[in-house]
Amino acid sequence: MGDHGDAGDVNSNLLISHSTGDSQLDQAIWQWLTWDKNPKTKEQIENLLRNGRNKELRDRLCRRLTFGTAGLRSAMGAGFCYINDLTVIQSTQGMYKYLEKCFPDFKQRGFVVGYDTRGQVTSSCSSLRLAKLTAAVLLAKGVPVYLFSRYVPTPFVPYAVQQLGAVAGVMITASHNRKEDNGYKVYWENGAQITSPHDKEILKCIDECVEPWDDSWNENLVDTSTLTQDPLQKICASYMEDLKKICYHRKLNTQTNLKFVHTSFHGVGHDYVQLAFKAFGFQPPIPVPEQKDPDPDFSTVKCPNPEEGESVLELSLRLAEKEGARVVVATDPDADRLAVAELQENGRWKVFTGNELAALFGWWMFTCWKENGSQDREVRNVYMLATTVSSKILKAIALKEGFHFEDTLPGFKWIGSRVKDLLENGKEVLFAFEESIGFMCGTSVLDKDGVSAAVVTAEMATFLDTKNQTLAQQLTEIYKTYGYHISKTSYFLCYDPATIKRIFERLRNFGSPNSYPDCCGPYSILHVRDVTTGYDSSQLNKKSVLPVSKNSQMITFTFQNGCVATLRTSGTEPKIKYYAEMCAPPEQSDVAFLEEDLRKLIDALIENFLEPSKNGLVWRSL
Numbered sequence: 001m002g003d004h005g006d007a008g009d010v011n012s013n014l015l016i017s018h019s020t021g022d023s024q025l026d027q028a029i030w031q032w033l034t035w036d037k038n039p040k041t042k043e044q045i046e047n048l049l050r051n052g053r054n055k056e057l058r059d060r061l062c063r064r065l066t067f068g069t070a071g072l073r074s075a076m077g078a079g080f081c082y083i084n085d086l087t088v089i090q091s092t093q094g095m096y097k098y099l100e101k102c103f104p105d106f107k108q109r110g111f112v113v114g115y116d117t118r119g120q121v122t123s124s125c126s127s128l129r130l131a132k133l134t135a136a137v138l139l140a141k142g143v144p145v146y147l148f149s150r151y152v153p154t155p156f157v158p159y160a161v162q163q164l165g166a167v168a169g170v171m172i173t174a175s176h177n178r179k180e181d182n183g184y185k186v187y188w189e190n191g192a193q194i195t196s197p198h199d200k201e202i203l204k205c206i207d208e209c210v211e212p213w214d215d216s217w218n219e220n221l222v223d224t225s226t227l228t229q230d231p232l233q234k235i236c237a238s239y240m241e242d243l244k245k246i247c248y249h250r251k252l253n254t255q256t257n258l259k260f261v262h263t264s265f266h267g268v269g270h271d272y273v274q275l276a277f278k279a280f281g282f283q284p285p286i287p288v289p290e291q292k293d294p295d296p297d298f299s300t301v302k303c304p305n306p307e308e309g310e311s312v313l314e315l316s317l318r319l320a321e322k323e324g325a326r327v328v329v330a331t332d333p334d335a336d337r338l339a340v341a342e343l344q345e346n347g348r349w350k351v352f353t354g355n356e357l358a359a360l361f362g363w364w365m366f367t368c369w370k371e372n373g374s375q376d377r378e379v380r381n382v383y384m385l386a387t388t389v390s391s392k393i394l395k396a397i398a399l400k401e402g403f404h405f406e407d408t409l410p411g412f413k414w415i416g417s418r419v420k421d422l423l424e425n426g427k428e429v430l431f432a433f434e435e436s437i438g439f440m441c442g443t444s445v446l447d448k449d450g451v452s453a454a455v456v457t458a459e460m461a462t463f464l465d466t467k468n469q470t471l472a473q474q475l476t477e478i479y480k481t482y483g484y485h486i487s488k489t490s491y492f493l494c495y496d497p498a499t500i501k502r503i504f505e506r507l508r509n510f511g512s513p514n515s516y517p518d519c520c521g522p523y524s525i526l527h528v529r530d531v532t533t534g535y536d537s538s539q540l541n542k543k544s545v546l547p548v549s550k551n552s553q554m555i556t557f558t559f560q561n562g563c564v565a566t567l568r569t570s571g572t573e574p575k576i577k578y579y580a581e582m583c584a585p586p587e588q589s590d591v592a593f594l595e596e597d598l599r600k601l602i603d604a605l606i607e608n609f610l611e612p613s614k615n616g617l618v619w620r621s622l
Contacts, residue, residue: 018049025054028061028080031210037217038085040124041078064207065091065184066551067199068571073174073183076120083182084123088130088172089216091184092137094206095168098198103167103189110144112169112231114157116268116334117294118182126296127151127172127182132219134170134184139225140215147222149230151268151294153335154185155449158416160235162191162446176265176305176332177572179298191446192416196547236272240279242444243452248368249463253281256462259325260285262454263316265304266295267333269450276455285458286323288316298333306330306339307437309351313341317349327461327471331450337437338450340457342471350472354435355391355487355581359478360471361439361453362394364460365430366401379403383422385415385432388531388546388556389489389566389579394431396482396583403430409531409546410554411571412438416446435489435579480586486594487581488602492610492617495574499615503576504553504567507609508533517557521604524560531556563601567609576617578605 020026029049036042048057060079065072065087072091074083081087099106113135119126128151135145146164148156154171161169167189174181186194186202194202215221222228247253260277262285264270270292274284290300298304301312310317316328320343328349330339341351352360362384369382382403384394387410398405404427408414415432422429423443432440438448441456457471464474479485494500508530510517516528516537527538534548538558554568565580582598610617 018052020049020054020057022054022058025058025062029057032061032078032080032086035212036078036086038124040122041084041086044078044123064203066203067186067194071183071185071193073177073181073572075180076118076123076125076182078123083130083174083184084125085130085133085217086212088133088184089137089212090206090210092134092170093209093213093216094202094204095170095186096138096141096143097205097209098202099167106167107142107144110146110164110166110229111138112146112157112160112164112166112187113172114148114152114154114160114169115172116154117151117296118172118174118179118333119296120180120182125182129219130172130182130184132222133217134172135228136219136221137213137216139221139227140213140218142227144227144229145222146229146231148235149232152232153268153272153331153449153451155336155445155447155451156235156239157185158187158191158193158447159239159445160231161187161189163235163238164231171334173334175334175336175572176307178303179296187447190417190420192420193411193413193447195413195417236275239444240275243276243279243455245444246365246368246442246452246456247280247459248372249459250281252462252466253459256282256465258327258458258462258465259323260458260461261288261316261320261323261325261328262286263288263291263306263313263328263330264335265301265306265330265333266291266293266298267304267331267335268294269331269333269335272335272451273329273331273454276451277458280455280459282455282458285329286319286325288319290315304333306332306337307354309339310341310349313339313351317341327458329454329457331454332437335450336448338439338453338457339437340471342461344470344472352471352475353487353489354433354437355393355485355489356475357437357439357457358386358391358433358435359393359485360460360475361431361433361441361456362397363474363478364456365441366397366403369428369430377428381426381428383427383429385418385429387411387415387434389554389568389577390433390435391485391487391581392564392583393478393482393485394433396485397478400482407546409549410434410568412440412448415440419443419446435487480589483586484584484589484591484594485581486584486591486598487579488598489577489579490620491570491575491577492612492619493574494576494615494617496616500553500569500576503610503615504532504555507555507567516555517609520557520559520601520608523563523601523604525557526560527558529556529558530554559601561597561601563598565601565605567605576610578602578610580605
């Protein structure tokens with residue numbers, strides 16, 4: 001059973017009496033029981049061992065965490081592929097080893113650590129505790145650590161990395177995931193999430209130092225070490241001051257009669273959104289009392305994701321009706337994403353999609369740029385960005401107005417890195433987004449930011465109100481000017497990786513080997529792009545312009561009728577997502593026809609390419 005140290009060790013005795021008969025698994029169990037000092041997670045593995053639950057032990061201990069589109073993310077609990085004290089210590093040891101190689105001045109510049117308010121009593125696991133252990137690993141090695149003294153929005157970590165000149169930072173969060181999950185999100189010195197090759201190199205370094213170092217478990221170091229600093233006040237004040245750079249109508253904001261309701265979804269957002277509204281000259285938004293304070297159980301919502309729409313916004317919409325507020329802004333639990341709802345003249349609420357909000361933000365940020373000193377700057381130096389599965393409305397606006405539009409792979413880590421490159425080359429970036437309600441207004445934070453997006457929404461609504469217009473009416477004007485972009489995004493749940501692989505491999509060998517479909521039901525396909533393999537039929541050399549992303553599945557179909565549809569796996573959840581958009585020229589204004597055509601095409605896409613009944617896919621329930 002390998003080198004298990006002292007034969008008299010309690011863990012060895014337990015293993016000897018309950019050997020699984022699998023030497024690899026026995027070794028993993030021995031490592032866990034030897035290294036884990038959290039009594040609750042250690043007990044979880046001991047109980048599984050005593051009860052002969054070998055399959056579950058293998059699932060928990062014979063796989064490791066890997067970096068997805070948002071860092072390391074998994075359920076909290078015992079096991080090497082879960083988020084817990086031990087895996088966070090291991091991850092931070094690997095981070096230390098890699099950063100020490102990359103930065104000779106690591107011990108002068110330091111490292112930023114932030115956290116949200118998640119927690120799980122059964123594993124004695126909380127974001128705060130994981131943040132303290134992250135800090136302890138680095139403090140024990142003589143690295144200065146900027147550890148926030150209380151929970152913060154995720155955007156504060158990349159912002160602090162840049163402001164403080166740190167080499168990197170980590171945010172302990174699982175954003176809008178279910179309550180069982182937590183995560184470890186890594187930012188590089190440029191203030192953007194890490195991309196390849198850093199993610200792969202960090203994983204290699206983690207594998208090289210899995211055994212906890214002597215002081216790695218000493219979370220008291222954060223209170224006793226002289227290397228610990230609390231950046232909260234400085235960063236919060238600086239962030240709110242920088243926010244004013246994208247405030248263009250402060251006088252209107254101070255005078256408006258519009259009321260706003262804000263829900264923070266039981267997360268970190270309340271205090272920070274209140275401060276942001278104050279920075280813009282607004283009266284504070286009305287908070288949803290039941291959801292204002294942190295609650296790791298997210299007890300008033302079915303799931304803590306404001307993207308799910310009206311069903312999870314129920315409390316905020318009812319409060320808005322009671323208070324006479326026309327606009328609701330909802331930040332997700334770590335306040336990096338934003339949902340918006342507006343009361344319409346017919347008495348119904350419109351919950352905007354991420355793509356619709358992006359059309360409004362893109363129009364607004366460009367309009368404000370034009371009206372505020374743009375004569376000194378050239379429009380050809382201006383950029384907006386979006387992930388490739390997001391709406392192409394910014395591309396349509398860019399073509400007409402003369403600025404540049406670029407798309408990136410899914411995940412804000414690609415946007416952040418590209419924006420940094422553009423800024424370093426003297427370009428101006430006004431706005432970037434991903435369709436899953438992630439928005440970057442301005443460039444103070446090189447990541448999505450729900451706090452800034454919430455207050456920019458309020459200013460936009462205030463300005464439009466002086467013109468007797470609503471957000472929804474302005475959205476229609478944007479589509480009339482630049483062309484209707486009607487999109488639909490949804491997903492299926494699939495918990496079997498083999499099924500997911502089979503679905504995508506079938507599309508790559510459709511009818512014959514290495515052959516993609518040329519139609520989907522009655523709809524002819526013009527081009528196919530597969531960034532998993534690097535294929536793109538629209539390019540002369542048949543190679544994708546976007547970087548190859550072998551670790552995730554993503555195929556995009558461009559149809560003869562102008563629709564673009566993408567099928568991809570989620571980087572953070574067991575989902576197959578689909579994205580479809582009908583892009584029409586401005587002169588084609590029959591919205592009902594476009595919507596019906598899109599609906600039929602999506603039905604064909606699901607039936608012919610995903611085959612949910614055959615593959616046992618679970619339809620989105622909300």
